[in-house]
Amino acid sequence: MLDISGKWVLLTGASRGIGRQVAGALADRGCRLILHSRKREHTAALVAQFQASGLTVHALEAELSEQEQVIALAEEALRISGGIDILYNDAAIQSPWHEDLFTTELDEYRLSFQVNTIAPITLCNLMLPGMIARKFGRVVNVTSGIKDQPQLMAYAASKAALDKYVYDMAPHLEGTGVTMNLLDPGWLRTDLGGPQAPNAVESVLPGALVPVLLEDGTCGKWFSAQEYR
Numbered sequence: 001m002l003d004i005s006g007k008w009v010l011l012t013g014a015s016r017g018i019g020r021q022v023a024g025a026l027a028d029r030g031c032r033l034i035l036h037s038r039k040r041e042h043t044a045a046l047v048a049q050f051q052a053s054g055l056t057v058h059a060l061e062a063e064l065s066e067q068e069q070v071i072a073l074a075e076e077a078l079r080i081s082g083g084i085d086i087l088y089n090d091a092a093i094q095s096p097w098h099e100d101l102f103t104t105e106l107d108e109y110r111l112s113f114q115v116n117t118i119a120p121i122t123l124c125n126l127m128l129p130g131m132i133a134r135k136f137g138r139v140v141n142v143t144s145g146i147k148d149q150p151q152l153m154a155y156a157a158s159k160a161a162l163d164k165y166v167y168d169m170a171p172h173l174e175g176t177g178v179t180m181n182l183l184d185p186g187w188l189r190t191d192l193g194g195p196q197a198p199n200a201v202e203s204v205l206p207g208a209l210v211p212v213l214l215e216d217g218t219c220g221k222w223f224s225a226q227e228y229r
């Protein structure tokens, strides 16, 4: 497995749920961390905890529904790090549940696609060229195994679009030293997953780190975290 100690990470959605688990796992491996959430206060305790262990940790805030803030987040992360080695796109929002299957709420689709698709794709597009130039990079885009639930179509479609980006970009990364993969965490008890989910949030590990740690160049693959429990 790859030694990622000292690697610079930009992790979105680090404050809660799955992102918080991933942050802990990356900290355990000695990464230099840039932790994103909507407000710096949301990651303040985590930053203090990791800094107390001697790690280099920064907190950045960005509302990913605002494209200017997405770009500013990337620019600030690059300024701090001098180059991101690992981009972990975890942050996302769930769209409201619609009993009426024939609902098209334009604003819900727009918001879901901006936060769940356009923001992570933008961060990828701003980080990948530097990774390719340095011949190393790991990108993980968190997707969802959601299926047969048209009640949540704005969310489901936004994740399917993110999958498409990864699948179609992957062949272009071949031989560069940079990999980009998808991570399906499974249905977990988080603010987004809800209390009725069958799995504890901790069950996302160790699977969530597998696409980061693989050394065999696997790229454009769907990883299911629950398969590694």
Ligand SMILES: NC(=O)c1ccc[n+]([C@@H]2O[C@H](COP(=O)([O-])OP(=O)(O)OC[C@H]3O[C@@H](n4cnc5c(N)ncnc54)[C@H](OP(=O)(O)O)[C@@H]3O)[C@@H](O)[C@H]2O)c1
Pocket: 012, 013, 014, 015, 016, 017, 018, 019, 036, 037, 038, 039, 042, 062, 063, 064, 065, 089, 090, 091, 092, 093, 115, 142, 143, 144, 145, 184, 185, 186, 187, 188, 189, 190, 191, 192, 193, 194, 197
């Ligand atoms: N939980 C599940 O069952 C499940 C299943 C399949 C896929 N997923 C995926 O796993 C990832 C994490 O989900 P989770 O369950 O851990 O979610 P969560 O507990 O709701 O946490 C969401 C994270 O994203 C950030 N975030 C939310 N909206 C944002 C916005 N508009 N702009 C910027 N940041 C925002 C939050 O930051 P703040 O704290 O600052 O709000 C928080 O750090 C998502 O991609 C989700 O689609 C989850």
